[in-house]
Amino acid sequence: MTRRPAAPLDLSKLSDEQRERRAQVVRFGELAFGPNWKSELARTLSKVRGVEVAEEQVHAWIRGKRPVPEGIVRELQHVQIEISFALADRARALQYWPDPVPQEPSAVEAAPAERPPETREQVVARIMDEIADW
Template sequence: MTLSPPKPPRREPKVDLSGLTDRQILVRQGVVTLGELAFGPRWQSDLAAALSQEAGRRVGQAQVSHWVLGVRPVPESLVEPLQQLAMRIAADLVRRADRIRADWSAAPQEDVDALPGPPA
């Protein structure tokens, strides 16, 4: 059996924010943070789909990629839908974290003791 040669390291995309204003850079960073925290490392397509639904118009992965790379700024018309999406996702993450805490905060033996005994 021959081993295939190792794959070359993934090339980092070239980000150029020189054409963006300070506000546009902040909005872009918010998009990146939201995408990574809400959808994980391969987040652009999922964010585009969620934003499309929130904004009521199609937003493609290529468009999100352009924002990330600094090719284009995030359109002002999408800032409010992004804020609404971010707040909805944040609330959902809090709800899920509360559920996890509730499920795991009690000592396991306490949970076992609380179970009903065998039928008599």
């Protein structure tokens, strides 16, 4: 199966603010979800918004056919902490692979859940603490 060449990117119809918002969404998607980020971004936004965001919508934003809606970056900020912790957990698991998966502690042994960080600074501090323990 041969792939069609990608259509040239035309952002000329977007304002400077819309281009910046588009760039923020692209950067977030790549960092949070890796190379196949568009479908994951659509799924995440669907959960956050409570309405379906189709992958085609995300493609239209990225190609510049439609501007990224104004509230999208703010909505992504609400999930960035959760995603950053999930990535840190995956990185930690990968670091110790192929060692056996540790057993889950019993309810009696389980430590009380930590309160999640609320600011970016707290997130960075928590991640740096976890990395230092590696």
